[in-house]
Every structure is written in C-alpha cells, then in structure tokens.
Amino acid sequence: MSKLIIDAVKDNIFFMIINNNNTYSVTHENSKNNYEKLIVLINDFLKNNNLEISDVGSIYINRGPGSFAGIRNSLSTVKAIHMIKKIDYYCFSFKDFENEINIKYENIPNLCHKFNLKKNLINPYYIS
Numbered sequence: 001m002s003k004l005i006i007d008a009v010k011d012n013i014f015f016m017i018i019n020n021n022n023t024y025s026v027t028h029e030n031s032k033n034n035y036e037k038l039i040v041l042i043n044d045f046l047k048n049n050n051l052e053i054s055d056v057g058s059i060y061i062n063r064g065p066g067s068f069a070g071i072r073n074s075l076s077t078v079k080a081i082h083m084i085k086k087i088d089y090y091c092f093s094f095k096d097f098e099n100e101i102n103i104k105y106e107n108i109p110n111l112c113h114k115f116n117l118k119k120n121l122i123n124p125y126y127i128s
Helices: 032-036 038-048 068-085 105-114
Strands: 002-007 012-019 022-029 056-062 088-092
Touching (some): 002 038, 002 068, 002 105, 012 038, 012 105, 022 038, 022 105, 032 038, 032 068, 038 068, 056 105, 068 088, 088 105
Parallel strands (some): 002 056, 056 088
Antiparallel strands (some): 002 012
C-alpha cells in the first residue's frame, strides 16, 4: 500500500506518495482557492501517478505550526477521507522530530513510527 504525505502549513501545499520505494511529489500554491479544492488536488495527484485513494494505506499530515487555514483544511480533508475510506492517518509536526538531523519527507512514515505517534489523532499547532 502507498503512503501519502500532505503538508499544507507552509508557503506551498505539498503532496508526496511513497509507493514501492518510489516517491512522487507535487506542490501547489498555498491559496484559498486551492484549500477549497484540496480533495480534487489530492485525487488529481494520485491519478497522475496511476493510483487511486483506495491504493493509499496511510496518510501522514503536517499539523503545524503554520498557516491556520492550511492546517484546518488539510486536517478536515484527511478526517473525511478517514471516515469514508477508513484510511489511517498520522498527524506529525517537525517539532516531534527535533533531535533528528536532516529530516526528509520520505522519512516521515518511519519517524512517525519511531516516535510512536498515535494514529487517527488530531492535535494541531497554530501560530499566532
């Protein structure tokens, strides 16, 4: 099963798929318009990589700190995917991995497991 990483808390919306040791990524402008169609962007990204949402085994989502709108919309979208498709998700923050050196998105799933991040738990960090 593929792993989907979503990060919408920074200047760009970032998606990455890890599929059988291959990685695919894309970025989009961090805008209100893109927040409103986040699920469409996810589906298009999957489709462009010959995948469907049912091919995703787990989702890793950045919970902040960062943009309130980015956190709110990405967490809401992932929660809806979880409720409908029963795909587990892990909410991470780069603060969770403070002692790690040179963190790459490809390593997020392993780091979430290494640091025992709980699945299906939302605990966002907002900046003021």
